[in-house]
Amino acid sequence: MSLEEMFGQLRGQQPPAPFAPAELVRRRGRRRAHRQALAAGVVVLAVAGAGTGLLALSDRPDGSVGPAPLGTSAPGGPTTTGSPGIPESPAPTASGGPGPTPRPASTEVTEALLLQRADLGPGSWTRFQPELFEGPDTWLWSDACAGYRSSDYPSLPRQVDVRTVGYRSSQNTVAEVVELYRSGSGAANLSDVRAVVAFCAAATPPPGVAPSRFTIVGAGIAGDESLLVKHEAWYYEGETVAPTPFVTYIAVVRVGDLVATVRAQDEAFVRTLALKAAARLA
């Protein structure tokens, strides 16, 4: 029997149960959005939600990303497993700071480039695998608001690798994405972050979707180039939108062609983590 004939036997394979009716799938999508909005204030850190979807940093059991997105490359699988048993790299000695940082060209995002428990300060931190990407793009800003289109952000096809990590304590949740871009493209990605924030500032969410607002509140906080973004995500409480948004801060730090994006709730904490992240990348 040939390979083609063997694959032919998989065609028409029926699932173990009938497919859910379309209405149930749509309902699952709505529940998902609602759950993510609720999670914003509870389990996780949360998120972006406007437009056609939400960016959530959750620790759902199905984990996060796998294959590379359209137009990008993430060889070998883009995420870590987040196992507490993973040996951690020693804390970096360099402190992140402004100015160009020459470094040898990387070919992948290694474990040592991710924030480690030692970087987070006092507390009992549990490592987990956050779910950060909702659509095909392995970029925290993908689908951040209505009208998002991958093709508007030219650096994305030049993403070489991406890994994510999350830590949770009784008080805080931290999530980080570290991306590697092709040589000379890291700066372009920061430009794309500015562009998507500007685009989303002007976007109007579709009816029934809670609004969300991104505002650049700082720059030059760490690394060769950096941004600090405040994210206010309103969410539904029953049938009405909650009066006050859930607020998180996102630091985007570039060192060469490596870009770390760190999200947590407290601004001062995020600024501190941005320095730690920059030191990891340097």
Added chain:
Amino acid sequence: MSDTATFDAFYRATRQRLFECVYALTGNAADAQDAVHEAYARAWQRWSSVGGYGDPEAWVRTVARRVAVSRWRRARNRLTAHRRHGPPPSLPVPGDDRVALLAALARLPVDQRVAIVLHHLCDLPVAAVAAETGVPAGTVKARLARGRRALAALLRIEIPEDSHVS
């Protein structure tokens, strides 16, 4: 046609095809079906955008693959832990070509498995596999060649030397 109507029609027209692809990737029908449902649920969350794409099926397929492969990796990690502390897993039932193929696919590196499944089961040409996985066409061809050789060895079948992909 309303968004609801276009989504429902899209879902009904493509779900079986997507399930077959994801099933081949995971080897687990229940996981594959849930990954498929999850991918369509995410698509509905942003259908006003996704529905306007030239190929919304590619979007859903990529999301479903991501969900499925992520779960597969977690399952593999659990299995690794189990192997440390428990008995070895049972082997697939011999003689069942479908089970044998799924078991062989499961032993391929993920990159090769994805390329093989997208090309041989989802019927995507090499260029489309390259676009969907974000690697050059030459890389896809190499993964296909290596994957086919590995499958042939695992399944004890012969693959014609001149077999090629396009």
